[in-house]
Amino acid sequence: MARATGIDRREFLKVTAATGLSIGLGPFALAASDPTPPGPPRIRATRTLGRTGLLISDIGFGSSSLSDDEELVRHALDRGISYFDTAESYQGGRAELALGRALRGERNRVTLASKVQAGARDRLDDMMRALDGSLRRLQTDRIDVYFNHAVNDVARLKNDEWFEFTARAKQQGKIRFTGMSGHGGHLVECLDYALDHDLFDAILVGYNFGQDPGFVAQLTKDFDFVAVNNELPRVLGKAKQKGVGVIAMKTLRGARLNDMRPYEVGGATFAQAAFRWVLANRSVDALIVTMKSPDRIDEYLGASGSNATAAADFRILQRYEAMNGRMECRYGCNDCVDACPLEVPIADVMRVRMYAEDYDDLELARSTYRTLRRTGVRAVGPATHIEGVADVCLHCAHKACRSSCGHGLDVPSLAVRAHLAVAG
Numbered sequence: 001m002a003r004a005t006g007i008d009r010r011e012f013l014k015v016t017a018a019t020g021l022s023i024g025l026g027p028f029a030l031a032a033s034d035p036t037p038p039g040p041p042r043i044r045a046t047r048t049l050g051r052t053g054l055l056i057s058d059i060g061f062g063s064s065s066l067s068d069d070e071e072l073v074r075h076a077l078d079r080g081i082s083y084f085d086t087a088e089s090y091q092g093g094r095a096e097l098a099l100g101r102a103l104r105g106e107r108n109r110v111t112l113a114s115k116v117q118a119g120a121r122d123r124l125d126d127m128m129r130a131l132d133g134s135l136r137r138l139q140t141d142r143i144d145v146y147f148n149h150a151v152n153d154v155a156r157l158k159n160d161e162w163f164e165f166t167a168r169a170k171q172q173g174k175i176r177f178t179g180m181s182g183h184g185g186h187l188v189e190c191l192d193y194a195l196d197h198d199l200f201d202a203i204l205v206g207y208n209f210g211q212d213p214g215f216v217a218q219l220t221k222d223f224d225f226v227a228v229n230n231e232l233p234r235v236l237g238k239a240k241q242k243g244v245g246v247i248a249m250k251t252l253r254g255a256r257l258n259d260m261r262p263y264e265v266g267g268a269t270f271a272q273a274a275f276r277w278v279l280a281n282r283s284v285d286a287l288i289v290t291m292k293s294p295d296r297i298d299e300y301l302g303a304s305g306s307n308a309t310a311a312a313d314f315r316i317l318q319r320y321e322a323m324n325g326r327m328e329c330r331y332g333c334n335d336c337v338d339a340c341p342l343e344v345p346i347a348d349v350m351r352v353r354m355y356a357e358d359y360d361d362l363e364l365a366r367s368t369y370r371t372l373r374r375t376g377v378r379a380v381g382p383a384t385h386i387e388g389v390a391d392v393c394l395h396c397a398h399k400a401c402r403s404s405c406g407h408g409l410d411v412p413s414l415a416v417r418a419h420l421a422v423a424g
């Protein structure tokens with residue numbers, strides 16, 4: 001079998017496209033296009049979520065934008081989607097309410113995941129109250145996987161109250177398994193800690209095609225972008241080894257709203273290509289994506305059942321990167337963490353801009369903005385909420401962060417855009 005390393009990329013893609021070769025590359029596989037079978041698109045594969053033993057659809061329903069569209073949930077269900085992910089904070093609780101209404105009578109067909117942001121000093125009683133609220137809104141007596149949401153600080157993983165809370169909730173039958181989710185700059189550090197201390201049954205991590213330098217180096221010698229987060233593939237492999245379930249999110253690398261159709265040849269849309277890339281990583285059990293319309297769901301399901309990346313996929317991912325590489329903050333990167341003298345959490349502010357402009361989801365942008373905390377790296381003040389963080393950027397004269405991004409993001413102007421978007 002041909003090896004990718006050491007051969008010209010163009011030749012390599014030509015050969016695989018012509019012959020349909022499927023090539024193992026460490027944790028990845030590369031194949032020619034996977035033809036879509038006739039009939040309406042459907043989930044074509046279920047996977048086991050690590051040691052939980054839960055069988056879930058390889059593509060799951062992300063509900064961060066869901067407010068009242070029960071029909072959309074039912075469409076997903078009809079198409080075979082069986083994993084539904086939500087959080088108490090999504091759309092101020094309306095996402096859970098909509099899921100609860102739409103899934104009434106279907107509870108035993110689906111796996112439900114929800115989340116709460118439990119801090120380093122939060123108390124068991126408050127966590128239990130949050131869980132009870134989620135159960136009420138979801139109209140169920142149990143949540144299958146309950147995540148500590150957006151963990152980016154190891155201190156949050158050392159709070160004994162969380163473990164007492166989850167033990168009690170499990171005993172009461174309110175939750176079955178626990179997990180942590182994350183996509184911040186300290187993601188790898190937090191995952192390493194969680195895995196080394198065997199804290200969770202599953203993890204939900206920001207992971208996409210721009211985040212594996214080994215993969216990029218082997219296959220795409222003429223790619224002009226720099227992959228980040230060298231350690232993320234390692235830590236996902238470690239999770240797999242320990243039997244911890246791995247679900248990927250943020251797989252569209254920003255999901256910018258630009259039109260990729262002119263580049264979608266060979267039956268691969270950009271989203272399908274990005275999903276195939278993630279699903280080809282054997283350390284990943286499944287992925288979730290925010291679902292907004294029946295058409296998008298049907299498009300996404302074109303990638304279900306895939307365990308290899310098609311040659312045409314690389315070309316469209318490369319094109320996307322070329323168009324967007326200077327806009328998207330890399331998940332798990334925090335290289336600019338100490339660039340702001342006022343401890344503005346730059347990566348989080350970049351994410352706010354992405355939600356507002358690229359996802360076109362102002363509500364999510366605003367709710368994320370409300371949770372911004374100082375980075376704490378300069379001991380300017382307590383790691384608490386910064387009032388009007390982007391206001392600080394608007395009136396900042398020195399723009400000390402200007403050259404802080406090694407990936408070419410114009411941080412000061414993107415920060416201002418984030419502020420104007422949430423204020424507008």
Ligand code: SF4
Pocket residue numbers: 328329330333334335336337346347350404405406407408409411
């Ligand atoms: S702005 Fe640039 S340096 Fe900062 S976290 Fe994002 S990608 Fe990394």
Ligand code: SF4
Pocket residue numbers: 339340341342343344346392393394396397398399400401402411412415
């Ligand atoms: S613009 Fe100024 S206040 Fe805002 S992140 Fe940059 S250095 Fe900090």
